[in-house]
């Protein structure tokens with residue numbers, strides 16, 4: 001039961017205004033992020049990935065991976081949300097889903113204004129599902145750069161209402177149709193990459209300092225034998241693989257990304273991403289090789305691109 005002293009009132013909760021925030025980043029942040037999701041992790045001169053961390057071939061600025069956009073949604077969210085009539089235990093929070101829409105290539109440095117709103121809440125009985133929408137605008141021009149929809153799975157926070165129906169999701173037509181249906185056919189292409197035992201320690205430097213990913217005692221309290229990998233780190237590995245295998249290495253080809261975190265990943269495990277090309281949509285599924293378990297699935301929409309697959 002997740003209500004606090006005041007009665008749970010969905011209208012009050014959904015009308016609750018979350019503060020605007022500013023996010024400024026530069027090339028160093030983009031490069032640290034790329035290293036955090038394994039860029040050049042196997043080969044320091046990997047010709048597909050050096051451009052994300054270095055001015056490869058004299059390029060003017062480093063190239064920014066589209067999943068860097070997901071960092072813009074974190075900001076105040078990782079420190080917990082103060083919501084009227086609704087409480088949850090932040091140590092039991094798991095990242096459930098992420099949806100990203102990108103309207104123009106991410107610049108190598110920018111100052112952005114984030115407008116954050118509560119997009120949805122659902123009572124699943126044993127858990128509550130909370131969705132936050134973040135629209136990021138370039139400061140100065142006011143142009144919309146990207147949108148993130150972050151879904152948190154709040155274990156133990158369900159049972160606050162009499163309804164399993166979502167309390168919102170009315171700002172947009174549908175919840176992006178997750179989870180995706182994985183085709184029964186052979187994938188168009190497959191990419192394997194090993195994460196490092198220190199992967200979460202490196203990834204956290206991009207701004208998500210939740211001790212669930214670094215502190216053994218905290219992880220145990222949250223129900224895990226050891227610290228787990230950030231969901232957005234796994235997503236970064238998967239989308240980097242799709243850019244390499246389907247988008248011919250062009251990070252700007254990615255228009256939208258959707259992913260559902262199916263089960264936890266431990267740093268050091270090997271990620272195998274299977275991809276099915278369906279027109280301009282890539283359906284993907286990432287498995288942990290050592291446990292033969294699907295950990296992430298979703299889709300990526302790409303801009304008009306003739307794939308060689």
Ligand SMILES: CCCCCCC/C=C/C(=O)SCCNC(=O)CCNC(=O)[C@H](O)C(C)(C)COP(=O)(O)OP(=O)(O)OC[C@H]1O[C@@H](n2cnc3c(N)ncnc32)[C@H](O)[C@@H]1OP(=O)(O)O
Nearest residue numbers: 077094095096097124152153229230231232261262263264
């Ligand atoms: C305020 C936002 C702040 C966000 C900050 C981000 C902080 C980052 C944290 C992390 O990175 S945590 C690490 C990444 N995440 C994970 O490792 C989670 C992996 N997934 C799981 O462990 C499980 O999927 C789960 C989330 C524990 C759910 O499994 P469970 O067996 O308990 O659920 P089910 O019984 O299958 O389903 C119940 C109900 O919930 C729906 N659902 C299931 N999984 C998800 C999901 N990932 N996202 C959203 N919804 C999910 C499922 O459809 C069921 O609904 P109904 O079908 O009954 O309507």
